[in-house]
Amino acid sequence: MKGSTFKRCGCRDTTTGRRLGRSCPDLRRPGGGWSRNHGQWHWQIEIPARNDGTRRTLRHGPYPTQTDADTTLDRIRAALAVPDPTDPHATTKTGDLIETAVKTGAPVPTPDQIRRTLHLDITPTELPTMADYLTDWLAGRKNIKKGTLRSYEGHIRLYLIPHLGHLRIDRLRPGHIDAMYEAITERNTTITTLRASRNPAKRDQVKNQRVVGPRTMHVIHATLRKALNDAMRRHRYLDINPALLIELPRARPPKPTIWTDQRIRTWRDTGKTPSPVMIWTPEHTGRFLDHTHDAGDRLYALYHLITFTGLRRGEACGLHWDDLDLDLDAKTLTVRWQLVQHGWATTIDTPKTTDSEATIALDTETITVLRTHRARHHRERLAAGTTWTKTGLVFTTPTGGRLHPADVTDHFHHLATQAGLPPIRLHDLRHGAATMGLAAGIHMKIISNRLRHSSPHFTATFYGAVLPELSHAAAEATAAIVPRRGGTARPA
Numbered sequence: 001m002k003g004s005t006f007k008r009c010g011c012r013d014t015t016t017g018r019r020l021g022r023s024c025p026d027l028r029r030p031g032g033g034w035s036r037n038h039g040q041w042h043w044q045i046e047i048p049a050r051n052d053g054t055r056r057t058l059r060h061g062p063y064p065t066q067t068d069a070d071t072t073l074d075r076i077r078a079a080l081a082v083p084d085p086t087d088p089h090a091t092t093k094t095g096d097l098i099e100t101a102v103k104t105g106a107p108v109p110t111p112d113q114i115r116r117t118l119h120l121d122i123t124p125t126e127l128p129t130m131a132d133y134l135t136d137w138l139a140g141r142k143n144i145k146k147g148t149l150r151s152y153e154g155h156i157r158l159y160l161i162p163h164l165g166h167l168r169i170d171r172l173r174p175g176h177i178d179a180m181y182e183a184i185t186e187r188n189t190t191i192t193t194l195r196a197s198r199n200p201a202k203r204d205q206v207k208n209q210r211v212v213g214p215r216t217m218h219v220i221h222a223t224l225r226k227a228l229n230d231a232m233r234r235h236r237y238l239d240i241n242p243a244l245l246i247e248l249p250r251a252r253p254p255k256p257t258i259w260t261d262q263r264i265r266t267w268r269d270t271g272k273t274p275s276p277v278m279i280w281t282p283e284h285t286g287r288f289l290d291h292t293h294d295a296g297d298r299l300y301a302l303y304h305l306i307t308f309t310g311l312r313r314g315e316a317c318g319l320h321w322d323d324l325d326l327d328l329d330a331k332t333l334t335v336r337w338q339l340v341q342h343g344w345a346t347t348i349d350t351p352k353t354t355d356s357e358a359t360i361a362l363d364t365e366t367i368t369v370l371r372t373h374r375a376r377h378h379r380e381r382l383a384a385g386t387t388w389t390k391t392g393l394v395f396t397t398p399t400g401g402r403l404h405p406a407d408v409t410d411h412f413h414h415l416a417t418q419a420g421l422p423p424i425r426l427h428d429l430r431h432g433a434a435t436m437g438l439a440a441g442i443h444m445k446i447i448s449n450r451l452r453h454s455s456p457h458f459t460a461t462f463y464g465a466v467l468p469e470l471s472h473a474a475a476e477a478t479a480a481i482v483p484r485r486g487g488t489a490r491p492a
Contacts, residue, residue, distance in 0.1 A: 003045030
């Protein structure tokens with residue numbers, strides 16, 4: 001099965017009119033070598049017999065040069081070297097693949113394609129398209145959170161299938177993925193331009209359409225990378241994951257920014273906030289809690305708890321009485337559950353990661369607030385009578401049902417506006433808990449553990465320079481290190 005290259009031409013016998021083929025005398029030079037100027041290059045090779053035992057010799061040409069013919073022949077030799085020669089099924093199937101490619105004009109299968117086909121016992125033409133694979137892959141996700149599944153579904157439906165779905169999975173290349181992100185970026189530009197138009201009809205063209213930011217692109221890419229990893233490791237559809245070869249711009253999270261007096265004046269004049277993540281000063285936070293308490297608001301304890309423990313909204317709404325120890329020495333709460341919102345529907349679920357499950361110490365005032373809330377909760381239960389819903393939750397509707405997270409957020413914004421405070425998100429109370437802890441001199445690792453961050457480094461990077469008190473303290477400490485004659489700098 002070594003094969004060979006040869007020349008043949010279209011010359012005909014002057015007597016019979018038959019083609020001379022390889023027997024034309026002009027194909028050879030006097031010394032026996034091939035003529036440089038006459039004939040065209042071909043190759044031939046015998047490949048494994050068919051299932052019925054018949055031999056098959058493949059010939060193909062013409063090629064411009066002998067090198068071109070040898071290149072194709074080398075590809076066939078490499079493919080034939082893959083199967084175990086003692087396995088007739090594998091060798092015959094390899095021969096079938098090569099014969100089909102040659103006869104149809106398709107590229108000769110690579111060794112990797114041969115290995116994958118023999119492993120799967122399917123031909124390359126039977127491999128799924130990206131649309132089919134991603135649809136089946138999503139349907140097979142059984143052991144992931146509903147929120148993650150919803151995220152996967154959105155990425156596949158809105159981006160991956162529209163841009164990549166037509167490609168057969170083994171033909172997906174990094175260039176196709178790059179082109180998808182370029183198209184998304186161009187669409188972002190179109191949305192931004194049309195939104196800024198003075199023409200209402202143009203603005204209506206992009207109504208309810210969202211710009212895909214850098215962080216979202218990274219999340220989309222994570223979905224694609226996971227799906228292709230499974231295609232490579234579980235199904236052997238791929239030998240390498242092309243998504244691993246893509247470099248996206250870094251998605252830098254917005255830095256928390258404190259509401260200083262100057263920023264508040266600018267916000268009142270322009271209506272614009274300096275950053276997507278804004279944090280109240282301790283004075284602002286105190287004003288909000290005092291207003292909520294004095295108003296007798298039934299969710300005061302919930303907002304107080306988030307402020308001083310840094311619980312996420314879903315964790316606070318999903319807190320059960322069984323997770324609290326208010327009367328024994330522990331004085332703690334344990335994060336075991338979260339109230340998750342899928343669309344508008346809600347469900348109780350475990351935290352997304354094991355790092356989020358933790359026990360958090362409670363300060364004396366927070367314990368008092370929660371005990372007062374427990375007494376109020378008991379009065380509401382008695383008042384509701386048979387209409388009371390037993391959920392075991394700490395924070396509920398007046399009849400014991402689950403709070404809806406969106407309602408909790410809307411109510412928070414309403415209270416903040418009543419208190420005359422600049423706007424922040426409810427989640428920013430969590431950021432405030434971190435920065436107030438740092439300002440109080442609490443060790444970074446303790447704050448990191450309390451907020452259940454992945455590492456103290458993240459805590460330091462995200463919050464380290466937020467409050468002016470922290471920056472001023474760092475400046476004073478740095479200046480104090482350098483000894484000066486007389487203790488202070490002399491006037492110029």
